Amino acid sequence: MAADCLTDGKERSQKLIYIREFDAEKDVEKVEVLERRCEVGPSGSVALYTDLLGDPVCRIRHSPAYIMLVAEYGAEREMVGLIRGSIKAVVCGNKQLQPGEKQIPLFANAAYILGLRVSPTHRRLGIGLRLVRAVEEWFRTNGADYAYMATEKDNEACLKLFVEKCGFAKFRTPAILVHPVHSHSKRISNRANILKLDVAEAESLYRECMGTAEFFPKDIDAVLGNRLSLGTWVAVLRAEQWQRPGSYGASPGGCTSWAVISLWNTSEVFKMNVMGVRMATRVYAATSRFLDRALPWCTIPSVPDVFRSFGMAFLYGVHAEGPRGGELMNHLYRFTHNLAKEKGCRLIATEVAGCDPLKNHIPHWDCFSCPEDLWCIKKLTHTSCRAEEEEEYDWSKSAPGVRLFVDPREF
Numbered sequence: 001m002a003a004d005c006l007t008d009g010k011e012r013s014q015k016l017i018y019i020r021e022f023d024a025e026k027d028v029e030k031v032e033v034l035e036r037r038c039e040v041g042p043s044g045s046v047a048l049y050t051d052l053l054g055d056p057v058c059r060i061r062h063s064p065a066y067i068m069l070v071a072e073y074g075a076e077r078e079m080v081g082l083i084r085g086s087i088k089a090v091v092c093g094n095k096q097l098q099p100g101e102k103q104i105p106l107f108a109n110a111a112y113i114l115g116l117r118v119s120p121t122h123r124r125l126g127i128g129l130r131l132v133r134a135v136e137e138w139f140r141t142n143g144a145d146y147a148y149m150a151t152e153k154d155n156e157a158c159l160k161l162f163v164e165k166c167g168f169a170k171f172r173t174p175a176i177l178v179h180p181v182h183s184h185s186k187r188i189s190n191r192a193n194i195l196k197l198d199v200a201e202a203e204s205l206y207r208e209c210m211g212t213a214e215f216f217p218k219d220i221d222a223v224l225g226n227r228l229s230l231g232t233w234v235a236v237l238r239a240e241q242w243q244r245p246g247s248y249g250a251s252p253g254g255c256t257s258w259a260v261i262s263l264w265n266t267s268e269v270f271k272m273n274v275m276g277v278r279m280a281t282r283v284y285a286a287t288s289r290f291l292d293r294a295l296p297w298c299t300i301p302s303v304p305d306v307f308r309s310f311g312m313a314f315l316y317g318v319h320a321e322g323p324r325g326g327e328l329m330n331h332l333y334r335f336t337h338n339l340a341k342e343k344g345c346r347l348i349a350t351e352v353a354g355c356d357p358l359k360n361h362i363p364h365w366d367c368f369s370c371p372e373d374l375w376c377i378k379k380l381t382h383t384s385c386r387a388e389e390e391e392e393y394d395w396s397k398s399a400p401g402v403r404l405f406v407d408p409r410e411f
Contacts, residue, residue: 017127018077019134022056022068030079031056031070038117051271051309058269059114060086062226062409064219067138071118071127080122083131084115086410087144089218091211092395105212108395111135111144111380112410116158132166140380146395148377152370159376168376172214172400175359178349178368179333180304181313181341183292186334187299193238194335197260199224202232202317205260209319213403214353223316223407224262228269230339232262232317235328257322259329263336264408267311267345274306282307304346313340315350316408318358326361333362351411353404 022031035052052058060066063086071081092108113135118128139147148171151158162168188194197205203221210216217223224232236242240255285303292302304310315336320329340348347368352359354372377396 014126014130016074017125017130018072019069019130020072022070022082024057027070027079028054028056031082034079034082034117034119037119047275049273049275051273053270055269056082057084059410060084062222062228063112064088064222065142067135068115069131069134069138071131073122073125073127080119081127081131082115082117083113083135085111085113085135085139085147087111087139087142088407090407091214091216091218091405092146093393093398094212103212105216106393107218108145109143110215111139111147113147113149114410116149128161129165132161136166136378136380145379145381146377147380148375150373150375153372153374155374159374162376162378166378168378169396170374171377171396172375172404173354173372174351174375174404174406175354175356176349176351176370176373177359177362177364178347178370179337179364180302180306180368181337181346181348182299182302182304183289184296184299184302185338185341188334188338189331191238192235192328192331193241194233194235194332195242197232197234199232202260202262205232205234206317206319209260209321210317210403210405213405214401215407216405217407223409226264226409228265229408230263230265230313230343232260233332233335235259235332235335237324237328255322257320257324257328259320259325259332260317261315261319261329261332261336262317262408263339264314264316264411265311265343265345266314266408266411267343271309271311272306273309277307306346310346311344312347312349313343313345314408314411315348315362316406316411318350318352318362319403320358320361326358329358329361330363349411351404351406353400353402355400355402356404357402 057066057068066086068082068084070079072078073080087109089107090110091105093106094103095106116128116131136147149162202224206220223229236255236258242255285305288300288302292300320326337348350362379394379396
């Protein structure tokens with residue numbers, strides 16, 4: 001009898017859930033209220049909140065295709081949940097026609113799920129499951145081959161929903177590396193020559209050096225040309241002057257070592273705020289900033305004010321080659337740190353494959369970073385590689401590669 005009552009209760013709850021597309025004209029304020037009620041980040045006394053600056057779709061707006069769904073509950077149609085999703089073509093694997101020949105990238109339409117929120121007062125009613133299934137259906141209708149999402153590896157509630165209930169599989173564990181932007185500027189070594197590329201040069205270089213990396217976007221030109229992308233820079237050894245070619249075919253040819261990086265300004269899209277931090281920590285951070293400003297030549301590792309609304313800069317397209325490529329990447333990091341400081345950003349972050357050796361050359365603070373971000377994936381269609389229709393390929397079962405291209409539009 002008790003089991004029957006429980007089943008009837010779940011069925012009644014399901015009938016009270018309504019899923020529809022976000023309406024920008026009437027839903028903005030309701031979404032903001034819901035976002036404030038839902039903690040973002042690890043549970044506990046310290047919480048990380050995101051201010052979307054009045055634009056609930058800002059984190060997906062720059063993708064080729066996107067949607068935001070909201071969940072309402074009860075006769076009053078109270079907004080109790082939401083989910084966002086986007087679709088783009090990315091590299092999912094590679095093929096080689098003949099031994100010794102260059103690898104050819106295989107593309108698939110990958111759908112990314114982010115921003116799933118359920119009101120704390122309406123959890124365990126199946127709202128999250130309904131939202132995920134609804135956005136998956138939109139993905140299939142719009143030609144997505146795979147869906148994937150990112151979460152913390154110890155987020156049991158999220159993993160239970162996506163892995164156990166929705167059929168996602170644990171896929172990749174990239175590292176999120178975060179460093180504070182200090183009050184002092186970083187010193188740039190005169191051993192490196194740092195050159196800025198235009199969009200055409202950057203596109204050509206990335207297609208050449210990272211065009212076969214997992215998740216490399218087919219529309220890399222749209223990413224590099226986006227107003228939020230501050231630019232792309234190459235670092236080479238000063239003793240090995242790089243002769244800049246034409247707009248296309250850009251490559252640090254003739255250089256034994258080189259590194260490349262691009263910078264994305266997320267602060268124009270959203271702001272963040274760390275809440276629940278002890279007063280002693282705030283005082284320590286404020287003291288470090290005061291000393292850093294007063295004694296800039298001492299290069300004190302100051303802690304920025306992340307306890308009020310702040311912006312971040314994101315490094316993407318992180319790649320290096322040659323025996324001194326890691327050293328040159330470190331020089332590029334220092335250069336971009338100073339650019340982020342000029343833009344008023346308080347943190348600078350990047351995300352690389354878990355086995356990428358460049359992790360050791362990108363400065364970061366462990367207290368801000370995540371050594372194992374967890375990506376989960378689900379195959380949505382039977383034919384998942386449109387460039388290789390004659391044979392079945394399942395990206396979700398493939399082994400991880402050394403390189404990973406993390407799209408700044410999804411950070």
